[in-house]
Amino acid sequence: MSDERGGDTPKSWLNRLTTLLGNDPETRADLLEIIKAAGKKGILDAESQRIIESTLQVSDMQVREIMVPRAQIISIKDNSQPKDFLPTMLESAHSRFPVLANDNSDEVVGILLAKDMLRLIGQKTERFDLKDYIRPAFCIPETAHLDRLLREFKAKQSHMAIAVDEYGGIAGLVTLEDALEQIVGDIHDEHDDANEDSHWISPQADGSYIVQAITPITEFNDYFETQLTHDDFETIGGIILSEFERMPHINEYIDLAHWRFTILAADLRMISVIKVQDLRKTTA
CATH class of the missing domain: 3.30.465.10 (Uridine Diphospho-n-acetylenolpyruvylglucosamine Reductase; domain 3)
Structure with a gap:
C-alpha cells in the first residue's frame, strides 16, 4: 500500500496541483485559477473547492460586512436584575449578550453568557450583582478584515467581539460563528449539538x-x-x-x-x- 499521502502538507498538496496544472502561482488570482482547474479535473470535490476559495477570499472581507448592526443588538445594562433581562434572554435564544454601562451606551463592560443565567430562572436573587457573571469582551474596528478577526478570536480565546466605528462607538457585534460561516457555510450555534x-x-x-x-x-x-x-x-x-x-x-x-x-x-x-x-x- 502506498504511503504517498502520508506527507500531505499545504505545500506538498499545492506542488502536486501545480505539477498537474501548470506553473507556480504568482498572485492570488493565479492560485484561484489553479483551484478552479483542479475542481474541473476532479482533483478537488466541489465542497473542498468552495471552502478553499472562501478561505482565500476571507482577507478581502471586512467585519462590517458580516456583523449584526447596532440597531439589532440585544444588550443588557450592567445594573440590571434577572427580572429585567431573563425574559428577553430566553425569548431571543441567543447564547451571548453584550453588557453595556448603564450611564454610557457606548461603553462595553463585557459579555454575559446565557448558560450562566439559566440557574437563576424561578429562583430568588437577593444580593444579585450582574458584574459577578460578566466575562471579558474585546473590540475590533468595523473595517478590520476577517483574517485579522479570526486571529483575534484565537488569541483571545473568545467567541464574540464588539465592532467599533472610527469614533470608538459601537457599530455592531460579530461572533466567531459569523466569521467561520464565511468559509464553511452555515453552522450550528455551540448549543445546537447533535441532540438539539x-x-x-x-x-x-x-x-x-x-x-x-x-x-x-x-x-x-x-x-x-x-x-x-x-x-x-x-x-x-x-x-x-x-x-x-x-x-x-x-x-x-x-x-x-x-x-x-x-x-x-x-x-x-x-x-x-x-x-x-x-x-x-x-x-x-
Whole structure:
C-alpha cells in the first residue's frame, strides 16, 4: 500500500496541483485559477473547492460586512436584575449578550453568557450583582478584515467581539460563528449539538427543567419518556396553551398526568418558557 499521502502538507498538496496544472502561482488570482482547474479535473470535490476559495477570499472581507448592526443588538445594562433581562434572554435564544454601562451606551463592560443565567430562572436573587457573571469582551474596528478577526478570536480565546466605528462607538457585534460561516457555510450555534433538545431543555439543580415552549412534542416525549400527543399542535407550548384554553399568566401552572407545567415567560401572543416538574419526585 502506498504511503504517498502520508506527507500531505499545504505545500506538498499545492506542488502536486501545480505539477498537474501548470506553473507556480504568482498572485492570488493565479492560485484561484489553479483551484478552479483542479475542481474541473476532479482533483478537488466541489465542497473542498468552495471552502478553499472562501478561505482565500476571507482577507478581502471586512467585519462590517458580516456583523449584526447596532440597531439589532440585544444588550443588557450592567445594573440590571434577572427580572429585567431573563425574559428577553430566553425569548431571543441567543447564547451571548453584550453588557453595556448603564450611564454610557457606548461603553462595553463585557459579555454575559446565557448558560450562566439559566440557574437563576424561578429562583430568588437577593444580593444579585450582574458584574459577578460578566466575562471579558474585546473590540475590533468595523473595517478590520476577517483574517485579522479570526486571529483575534484565537488569541483571545473568545467567541464574540464588539465592532467599533472610527469614533470608538459601537457599530455592531460579530461572533466567531459569523466569521467561520464565511468559509464553511452555515453552522450550528455551540448549543445546537447533535441532540438539539439539550438547547430546548435545561435540567435545574432542584430537579426541575426549564423548557422552551417551541420544543417539538416528539423531542419532549423522547427526553422525558412521556406520550403526549395533540392533533392540532406540534410543540409542547401548543399543548399547554390548549389545556389552559386561554393565554396563561406568568407563574400559572397546569398538571398533566404526573407533570406540572409552570409558565415562566409569555406575552399576549404566545408562551415562551415553561418550568417542568415531575410530581412523583417533589414533596407537597
